Amino acid sequence: MTMRTIIWKEMKERPTALIASLLAIILSVTALVAIRNVTIFSEQEVAGKLDELGANVLILPEGVTLQDYYAADMHKETIPEEHVAELALAGLTGVEAITPKLCVPTKLDDRNVILTGILPQSEIQKMNAWSGGGMLFKKHEGCKAKINVADENLDAPDSLAERRALQHLNQSEVLLGSDFAASKGLKEGDQLQLLGETFEVLSVLPSTGTVDDSRVFAHLHTVQRLSGTGPVVNIIEVMGCCEDVANGLVGELQSLLPGTKVVTIANVVETQVSINRMMTNLSYLFLAILVAVGGASMASASFANVIERRREIGTLMALGATPRFVTQLFLAKAALLGLAGGISGYVLGSLIAVFLGPVFASVAVFPVPSLAIVASTVAVLVTLAASYFPARQASRLDPCLCFKEV
Amino acid sequence: MKSHTFLKLFKNNGIRLLAAGTLLVSMSNVSPAQNTPRVASLSKAEASRASAAEQNKYTFIMFWKDQDTTTKSMWSTLQQNLSDKNTASVVAVNTGDPQERKIVEQYGVSRAPMPLTLAVAPNGAVTGSYVKQINADYIQQAFVSPAKSRCMLNLQNRRMVLLCVNASNSTGIPNGVQNFQSMPCYKNAVEVITVSQSEPTERDFLNELRVPDSQNSSVIFMAPPGVMVGKFNNSVTSQQLIAELKKAGKSCGVEGCKHCK
Numbered sequence: 001m002t003m004r005t006i007i008w009k010e011m012k013e014r015p016t017a018l019i020a021s022l023l024a025i026i027l028s029v030t031a032l033v034a035i036r037n038v039t040i041f042s043e044q045e046v047a048g049k050l051d052e053l054g055a056n057v058l059i060l061p062e063g064v065t066l067q068d069y070y071a072a073d074m075h076k077e078t079i080p081e082e083h084v085a086e087l088a089l090a091g092l093t094g095v096e097a098i099t100p101k102l103c104v105p106t107k108l109d110d111r112n113v114i115l116t117g118i119l120p121q122s123e124i125q126k127m128n129a130w131s132g133g134g135m136l137f138k139k140h141e142g143c144k145a146k147i148n149v150a151d152e153n154l155d156a157p158d159s160l161a162e163r164r165a166l167q168h169l170n171q172s173e174v175l176l177g178s179d180f181a182a183s184k185g186l187k188e189g190d191q192l193q194l195l196g197e198t199f200e201v202l203s204v205l206p207s208t209g210t211v212d213d214s215r216v217f218a219h220l221h222t223v224q225r226l227s228g229t230g231p232v233v234n235i236i237e238v239m240g241c242c243e244d245v246a247n248g249l250v251g252e253l254q255s256l257l258p259g260t261k262v263v264t265i266a267n268v269v270e271t272q273v274s275i276n277r278m279m280t281n282l283s284y285l286f287l288a289i290l291v292a293v294g295g296a297s298m299a300s301a302s303f304a305n306v307i308e309r310r311r312e313i314g315t316l317m318a319l320g321a322t323p324r325f326v327t328q329l330f331l332a333k334a335a336l337l338g339l340a341g342g343i344s345g346y347v348l349g350s351l352i353a354v355f356l357g358p359v360f361a362s363v364a365v366f367p368v369p370s371l372a373i374v375a376s377t378v379a380v381l382v383t384l385a386a387s388y389f390p391a392r393q394a395s396r397l398d399p400c401l402c403f404k405e406v
Numbered sequence: 407m408k409s410h411t412f413l414k415l416f417k418n419n420g421i422r423l424l425a426a427g428t429l430l431v432s433m434s435n436v437s438p439a440q441n442t443p444r445v446a447s448l449s450k451a452e453a454s455r456a457s458a459a460e461q462n463k464y465t466f467i468m469f470w471k472d473q474d475t476t477t478k479s480m481w482s483t484l485q486q487n488l489s490d491k492n493t494a495s496v497v498a499v500n501t502g503d504p505q506e507r508k509i510v511e512q513y514g515v516s517r518a519p520m521p522l523t524l525a526v527a528p529n530g531a532v533t534g535s536y537v538k539q540i541n542a543d544y545i546q547q548a549f550v551s552p553a554k555s556r557c558m559l560n561l562q563n564r565r566m567v568l569l570c571v572n573a574s575n576s577t578g579i580p581n582g583v584q585n586f587q588s589m590p591c592y593k594n595a596v597e598v599i600t601v602s603q604s605e606p607t608e609r610d611f612l613n614e615l616r617v618p619d620s621q622n623s624s625v626i627f628m629a630p631p632g633v634m635v636g637k638f639n640n641s642v643t644s645q646q647l648i649a650e651l652k653k654a655g656k657s658c659g660v661e662g663c664k665h666c667k
Contacts, residue, residue: 085518
């Protein structure tokens with residue numbers, strides 16, 4: 001009878017003990033893998049957002065709570081459009097672009113659509129240039145040197161998707177999000193009717209993977225007139241130079257526009273980062289639980305196993321099995337359980353992360369193969385450590401005493 | 407005899423005489439016809455600004471919505487500080503007045519906080535903007551030198567400026583600047599302005615730019631909205647200017663200046 005046969009028979013004869021031990025390991029590994037998996041993709045999402053957006057500042061009505069950066073303008077609270085001119089005239093150093101937005105839900109052929117009013121940069125830069133963008137004739141430092149030469153590349157309508165700001169837009173023109181244009185079969189030069197007015201499609205924006213893809217963008221003043229809201233906006237997006245945002249631009253904005261809430265993308269990301277940090281800590285907690293519960297459960301099962309199998313151990317040793325063989329027998333069984341628990345836990349944890357990640361953390365999650373190695377290694381190490389003392393106890397059993405008990 | 411001479415003259419120069427006659431008639435008829443509607447279409451504020459520009463004076467345009475205390479106070483400060491000056495005229499514009507709609511749209515101030523005063527130089531550059539409050543110092547700062555107002559106007563029109571500061575013994579534009587300006591992709595985006603270092607009216611402006619007070623000429627490179635791209639001596643090359651411009655165009659999230667890539 002080989003070691004493999006003995007282990008197999010042992011597990012087959014006592015399935016309840018086996019399942020109990022395995023379950024403790026599987027559950028702990030599942031939680032560990034699921035949380036770690038979501039954390040990894042959440043961190044990637046944050047890094048991607050930062051890379052994509054640079055340093056942005058959002059100016060919101062005071063009572064608005066920011067849930068989603070891209071849908072930050074989707075609320076009914078408003079602030080006066082006057083703030084846009086105040087910002088432009090203040091000529092704060094580091095403000096590269098100011099984009100006010102007003103969102104109005106409407107319908108086009110029974111399809112709900114968000115009509116977003118935006119103000120072209122040409123109308124804001126005019127005022128901003130009076131003060132030289134706050135840096136008139138000053139020597140530039142770092143990224144404060146954002147220059148604004150008339151440029152057909154940067155002035156193209158597509159720049160709204162890339163830079164979240166648009167240079168020119170007539171009052172009778174609209175820009176379409178890629179999804180909306182595709183669903184309606186609209187293209188550049190086509191006409192459409194919104195809120196009783198006919199607009200010409202200036203351009204179809206490239207896909208961004210955000211809510212902007214399903215929106216229609218028109219001139220802010222047209223949207224205000226058609227919706228009857230008056231000169232108000234839901235949000236003012238400020239493209240701020242990263243260095244300046246870090247060096248007090250937010251404070252200057254807050255003192256310039258009292259009664260508004262100034263949120264930086266760093267704040268937005270801070271929320272996500274704190275969630276990630278919490279999830280990382282949670283994964284460490286589950287690692288500790290895996291060690292404590294899984295280990296304790298395994299140790300207890302192994303001790304019970306040794307006590308229950310005293311006769312069999314004694315017989316094996318009487319037949320010539322060395323203490324080393326007995327130790328290896330118990331440790332091999334533990335390693336097998338650890339490996340099975342680790343792999344099962346990885347599969348289950350990955351499935352949970354893939355299905356529940358988008359729901360709870362709003363990020364697309366995919367299985368991370370490297371986690372399988374980590375999970376299995378941790379599970380095997382924990383079970384080996386937990387079974388070491390019972391195995392040593394078993395190897396020290398005296399076969400004579402065992403037979404005496406019989 | 408006389409009629410014969412006229413006939414001969416007409417025969418030899420008939421086409422020229424006809425062309426000259428047509429030109430004279432058209433000038434006498436068309437000129438007033440073109441001027442009349444142009445002057446007539448100007449609003450009070452526009453006419454005031456045009457007249458001030460003709461006289462090489464600044465125009466302080468105060469845009470207002472309500473006759474509240476802030477508006478009254480701003481108007482009174484403007485009157486006190488500018489009424490006795492021959493260098494400026496003051497005009498108030500009610501943004502709700504349909505006749506002034508054109509000037510309100512021109513400056514894009516219909517949604518701006520009011521009252522708002524703009525100081526407009528004779529060349530059209532806005533040399534000062536004041537929201538809700540103004541004082542004597544602010545008013546004084548709005549008067550800038552001719553070279554500075556030219557620089558400001560170009561920067562406000564999103565054009566780059568190469569300011570050539572010539573030492574007393576030199577004139578002209580450095581070769582590097584000329585080469586830069588002649589490049590097809592830059593020629594419409596840059597304005598070359600020359601100024602003499604010894605010009606007393608430009609002293610403050612040159613000090614503001616920290617132009618070294620030396621015997622050598624220098625070149626100051628500025629880009630909109632008001633970025634100092636760099637200062638160079640007169641041996642600067644077009645390649646150096648391009649390199650500095652590209653460096654200055656680098657910013658957050660943007661792969662540098664895409665202009666002339």
